Amino acid sequence: MARWDPDAEGRLRAAALELFQEHGFENVTAAQIAERAGLARRSFFRYFPDKREVLFAGSEQLPAAVGQAFAAVSPDVAPWPTVLAALDSVGALLVEHATDAVRRREVIQASPELRERERTKSAAIALAIQTALEQRAVPSADATLLAHAGTAVFQQAFTQWVDEAGRQPIETCLAAAAERLERLIGI
Amino acid sequence: MARWDPDAEGRLRAAALELFQEHGFENVTAAQIAERAGLARRSFFRYFPDKREVLFAGSEQLPAAVGQAFAAVSPDVAPWPTVLAALDSVGALLVEHATDAVRRREVIQASPELRERERTKSAAIALAIQTALEQRAVPSADATLLAHAGTAVFQQAFTQWVDEAGRQPIETCLAAAAERLERLIGI
DNA sequence: ACCAGTGATGGCACTGAGTGCTATGGTGGG
DNA sequence: CCCACCATAGCACTCAGTGCCATCACTGGT
Numbered sequence: 001m002a003r004w005d006p007d008a009e010g011r012l013r014a015a016a017l018e019l020f021q022e023h024g025f026e027n028v029t030a031a032q033i034a035e036r037a038g039l040a041r042r043s044f045f046r047y048f049p050d051k052r053e054v055l056f057a058g059s060e061q062l063p064a065a066v067g068q069a070f071a072a073v074s075p076d077v078a079p080w081p082t083v084l085a086a087l088d089s090v091g092a093l094l095v096e097h098a099t100d101a102v103r104r105r106e107v108i109q110a111s112p113e114l115r116e117r118e119r120t121k122s123a124a125i126a127l128a129i130q131t132a133l134e135q136r137a138v139p140s141a142d143a144t145l146l147a148h149a150g151t152a153v154f155q156q157a158f159t160q161w162v163d164e165a166g167r168q169p170i171e172t173c174l175a176a177a178a179e180r181l182e183r184l185i186g187i
Numbered sequence: 188m189a190r191w192d193p194d195a196e197g198r199l200r201a202a203a204l205e206l207f208q209e210h211g212f213e214n215v216t217a218a219q220i221a222e223r224a225g226l227a228r229r230s231f232f233r234y235f236p237d238k239r240e241v242l243f244a245g246s247e248q249l250p251a252a253v254g255q256a257f258a259a260v261s262p263d264v265a266p267w268p269t270v271l272a273a274l275d276s277v278g279a280l281l282v283e284h285a286t287d288a289v290r291r292r293e294v295i296q297a298s299p300e301l302r303e304r305e306r307t308k309s310a311a312i313a314l315a316i317q318t319a320l321e322q323r324a325v326p327s328a329d330a331t332l333l334a335h336a337g338t339a340v341f342q343q344a345f346t347q348w349v350d351e352a353g354r355q356p357i358e359t360c361l362a363a364a365a366e367r368l369e370r371l372i373g374i
Numbered sequence: 375a376c377c378a379g380t381g382a383t384g385g386c387a388c389t390g391a392g393t394g395c396t397a398t399g400g401t402g403g404g
Numbered sequence: 405c406c407c408a409c410c411a412t413a414g415c416a417c418t419c420a421g422t423g424c425c426a427t428c429a430c431t432g433g434t
Contacts, residue, residue, distance in 0.1 A: 004411070029390060040413050045392060080372050112307075119306040120299075141343060145368045148339030156331050181332045185267050186373030191382065216419065227384050232421060376434085384427075391420080398413075404406085 009047050009057070011037040016054040017103060025051075025111035052117040055104055058097050059121045063128035065093050070132040079138050083129055083150040084178050090125065091157065091170040105162055126151045153177045196234050196244070198224040203241040204290060212238075212298035239304040242291055245284050246308045250315035252280045257319040266325050270316055270337040271365050277312065278344065278357040292349055313338045340364045 015036035019028040030051050031041040048054045069089035073082045095101075108114040126147040133143035157173035164173075202223035206215040217238050218228040235241045256276035260269045285291075295301040313334040320330035344360035351360075 008411095030392085031390085042393090042414070043412055046412080049392085051391070115310075116303055116307050119310060120303050123302075123306060141347065141364070142367060142371055144343050144346070145339055145364065146371055148342070149336055149368065149372060152332055152335030152339065155335070156328060159331070160328065177328070177332065180329060181336065182372055184329055184333055185336060185369055195382095217421085218419085229385070229422095230383055233383080236421085238420070378431100378433090380429100380431080382427105382429085384425105386424085386426100388422085388424105389420105391418105393417080394415105395417105396413100396415085398411105400411090401409085403408090 004047075008037065008039060008043075012039065012044060012047055013054055013057055017100060017107065020055070020107045020111075021103060025107065025114055052114055055108060055114060056117065056121055059124075061093060061097070062090050062121075063124045065090050066125060066128035067132055070136075075136060079133055079136070079142065079146055080149075082136075083133070083146050084153070084174065086129065086132070087150055087154050087157075087174055088171050091154070091174055094158070095161070095166070095170050102162060102165075122151050122155065125154070149181065153181055156180075195224065195226060195230075199226065199231060199234055200241055200244055204287060204294065207242070207294045207298075208290060212294065212301055239301055242295060242301060243304065243308055246311075248280060248284070249277050249308075250311045252277050253312060253315035254319055257323075262323060266320055266323070266329065266333055267336075269323075270320070270333050271340070271361065273316065273319070274337055274341050274344075274361055275358050278341070278361055281345070282348070282353070282357050289349060289352075309338050309342065312341070336368065340368055343367075 034044040069086035129147035221231040256273035316334040
């Protein structure tokens, strides 16, 4: 999305984050964001397909990372540990690119529209996990369940990581969440 | 949502479903739906807060059913079985009200916008499960994981139920999905 | 039968998201 | 110096969603 001028794209994202934090997502127009970034309203929609996407830059990388992470895990490993290993890679990538993670999270949580979009992003990760599992001959129904359980673990781990302000590495949070889920379900 | 004239509401929902199936969600305007239902465009937005909601009528009942279902389960039961028992109730309610389930599902799957909204509906169920668990003194992190795992099972079961055209009762699909997940994760 | 109150509906006008099209200005290569 | 290319600006349009007010039907009271 918008690989042309990384500088202008960054200005748009920064301007949007400031304005959303100040006035709330629904009270900020695309024209205001563009103006603060020194661009025209029309150009905003050339960088981002819609107003919500300005807060989710780089999120396409996460589903892609799932595929690569799966490739790095031996096919002999059982499905669930494979999913968890892949989540480690995705988590590392997320943390690396999450400079404004906390501020972004606050803005997203404050707006139903943005929470809705965030679920779509999570669903894209889940779909990537599911297709990667199916390529390993995991039955479709199993793949769906594992993918959703994986994203549940991922979200819980990320929430914990943010709440603790990153004092623990994301891998620790992921392992803790996975263990928690296994203990809760495996009775 | 729109308790005034159930007849007009039904006409709007039927008209929307037909038009969406015929031309696709994004190629149908609210005015066209209203016209086919014999109402004005303005009235459409009095029955439904936005164009997507016309396909999700009655979905508010499902989160509410979660609370009631929890109340019917003894507090001595462990959290995960409690969640599964609650899902049985929700599933029964869903099946009961799902006259156009298959057609609705097709239309929803065909539109990214509608799929996004459907995830919001699932999230509402998950939130209801989470809060119900927290009221039973389940730690917040556990409740989040259980709620998401529960909705994963629910979605998988519902998908299977629709794919099999309802030949198996929803409870059977739910039990199968739950067992599947436990087997996959509990290693 | 008349009248007043209530509430659903219709019409109108407005804001803002998103989009197609065209003009313009800046920049690199010849 | 000129030309081609490309990001951007500007304009005009559709459509979602909303506030406001007029209208019409229905109801109860006299």
